[in-house]
Amino acid sequence: MTSRGPEDFPARDRVPVTPQAGFLQPARVKPPGAGPVPVQPLWSAPPKTGKGTAVTVLLTVGASVALLAVAWFLWWQLGTAAFALCGILALVPLGICLLGLRWVDRWEPEPRSALLFAFLWGAGVSVGIALLAGPYVARLFYALLPGFAPEFIGPVLEAPVVEEIAKGLGVLILVFVRRSHFDGPVDGVVYAGTVAAGFAFTENILYFGSALITSGEFGAQLGFVFVLRGLFSPFAHVLFTSAIGLALGFAVRRGGTARIAGAFFLGLLAAIVGHMFWNGGTALVSGDFFAFYFLLQVPLFGLAVTGVLLLRRAEQRLTRQRLGEYAAAGWFTPQEVLMLSTRAGRHQAMAWAGRFGARRIMKTFIAEATRLALTRQQIAAGRDVAANQATERTLLQDITRTRSMMLARSAGTARGLV
Structure with a gap:
C-alpha cells in the first residue's frame, strides 16, 4: 500500500472558496500539495485505537481508590470537624495553583482525563507513597548520617527525596500512557504542576489539621500556617515537580526510551535539590524566613514565570x-x-x-x-x-x-x- 498525503484526498473533502467579509478565507480549491513547499505525503498506517484513553481510565480508577484511602486516613487522624475545615482551607491554594496552570495550558489544552489522573495521582497515590515510604527512608538517612538532627533529616533530606519520586512517577506514567498528548516542555510543566497541585492539596490538609490540633482552636497558629503555605507559597510543590515535567517535555520531542529515562532522572535530581533548598534555605539567612522568602523564593518564582512565558512563545x-x-x-x-x-x-x-x-x-x-x-x-x-x-x-x-x-x-x- 502506497503512502498517502494531502493530494490524495478527493475534492469533496475540501471546502470551496466562500469569501466572508472581514475574516479568514478557507483553503482554495487548487489541489493540495501544489504549493511551492508541499507537505510530504507521510501517511501509511491506520490510526491506533484509544488504548491510551482506556489505560488512563483504569489508572484514574486506581488513583481514585488511593485518594479515598488517604482521605480516610486523614479523617481518622484529624476527626470530622477538623478534616472538613482544613479541606475547605486547602481549596484556596489549590484554586490558585489550578488557575495558574490553566493559564499556562491555554495555548494547547491537555485532555481533561489526563489532567484528572495527574491530580488524583498527586493527591492520592503520591501522598500514600510518601506516608508509607517516608519513615523507612528517614531511618536510612539516620543510619547514614548519625550526626544530623532529625529536624534536618526529615524536611531537608527525606521529604524531598520521597515526595519528588512519588510525584515524578505520575508524570513519567503520563509520558508513556498519553504519549500523543505529551508534546513538549509546556505540556510537561502542566502535567507535573497538576500532580504537584494535587499533592500539595492533601498535604495542606495534614499541615492545617496538625496546627489546629496542636493549638486546640481556630486561632493564630492555624492562621499562620495557612498564610505561610496557602498564600505565600502555594506554588512551591508546582515549582519543584515542574523540573521533572520540563526535562521530560524536552526529551519526548526527540523520542527514545533511553533519552526519556535520562531526562526523568535529571529532572528528578533538579526537583529534589530545589525542594531541599526550599525547605532548608532559611539556614542561609540565619533562620529569617521573610528574608529568605523575598530574597530567594520570590526571584525564583519570577524566573519560573519568565521561563514559562518563553516556552509559550x-x-x-x-x-x-x-x-x-x-x-x-x-x-x-x-x-x-x-x-x-x-x-x-x-x-x-x-x-x-x-x-x-x-x-x-x-x-x-x-x-x-x-x-x-x-x-x-x-x-x-x-x-x-x-x-x-x-x-x-x-x-x-x-x-x-x-x-x-x-x-x-x-x-x-x-x-x-x-
Missing part, C-alpha cells in the same frame, strides 16, 4: 512554522496561519465567530489546528511516525469538517440578515 512560533507548511500545500491560507499562531488573532477569530453563535466551533477549529502543528513537529522529529501520520490525516479531515460547519453557520446567519 516558542510554542507559538512552532505553530506558525508547521501550519505554514500546510498553508503552502493549500490546507490553510496565510491569514489563517497568522490567526491560529497569535493570541491577538485567536481573540479576533473568537469575537467574529461569536457574532453568529459559533464560538465553540471556532474553539474546536483552533484546537485541531494547534494539535495538527504539534503532530507535524513530532513527525519531523521522527517520533512515533506511523501513529502520528495517522493522527495527521484524521486531524486534517476533522479540520475540513469543522471549517465546513463554521462557514455553514456563518452563511446561514448572513442569509437570515438579508
Whole structure:
C-alpha cells in the first residue's frame, strides 16, 4: 500500500472558496500539495485505537481508590470537624495553583482525563507513597548520617527525596500512557504542576489539621500556617515537580526510551535539590524566613514565570512554522496561519465567530489546528511516525469538517440578515 498525503484526498473533502467579509478565507480549491513547499505525503498506517484513553481510565480508577484511602486516613487522624475545615482551607491554594496552570495550558489544552489522573495521582497515590515510604527512608538517612538532627533529616533530606519520586512517577506514567498528548516542555510543566497541585492539596490538609490540633482552636497558629503555605507559597510543590515535567517535555520531542529515562532522572535530581533548598534555605539567612522568602523564593518564582512565558512563545512560533507548511500545500491560507499562531488573532477569530453563535466551533477549529502543528513537529522529529501520520490525516479531515460547519453557520446567519 502506497503512502498517502494531502493530494490524495478527493475534492469533496475540501471546502470551496466562500469569501466572508472581514475574516479568514478557507483553503482554495487548487489541489493540495501544489504549493511551492508541499507537505510530504507521510501517511501509511491506520490510526491506533484509544488504548491510551482506556489505560488512563483504569489508572484514574486506581488513583481514585488511593485518594479515598488517604482521605480516610486523614479523617481518622484529624476527626470530622477538623478534616472538613482544613479541606475547605486547602481549596484556596489549590484554586490558585489550578488557575495558574490553566493559564499556562491555554495555548494547547491537555485532555481533561489526563489532567484528572495527574491530580488524583498527586493527591492520592503520591501522598500514600510518601506516608508509607517516608519513615523507612528517614531511618536510612539516620543510619547514614548519625550526626544530623532529625529536624534536618526529615524536611531537608527525606521529604524531598520521597515526595519528588512519588510525584515524578505520575508524570513519567503520563509520558508513556498519553504519549500523543505529551508534546513538549509546556505540556510537561502542566502535567507535573497538576500532580504537584494535587499533592500539595492533601498535604495542606495534614499541615492545617496538625496546627489546629496542636493549638486546640481556630486561632493564630492555624492562621499562620495557612498564610505561610496557602498564600505565600502555594506554588512551591508546582515549582519543584515542574523540573521533572520540563526535562521530560524536552526529551519526548526527540523520542527514545533511553533519552526519556535520562531526562526523568535529571529532572528528578533538579526537583529534589530545589525542594531541599526550599525547605532548608532559611539556614542561609540565619533562620529569617521573610528574608529568605523575598530574597530567594520570590526571584525564583519570577524566573519560573519568565521561563514559562518563553516556552509559550516558542510554542507559538512552532505553530506558525508547521501550519505554514500546510498553508503552502493549500490546507490553510496565510491569514489563517497568522490567526491560529497569535493570541491577538485567536481573540479576533473568537469575537467574529461569536457574532453568529459559533464560538465553540471556532474553539474546536483552533484546537485541531494547534494539535495538527504539534503532530507535524513530532513527525519531523521522527517520533512515533506511523501513529502520528495517522493522527495527521484524521486531524486534517476533522479540520475540513469543522471549517465546513463554521462557514455553514456563518452563511446561514448572513442569509437570515438579508
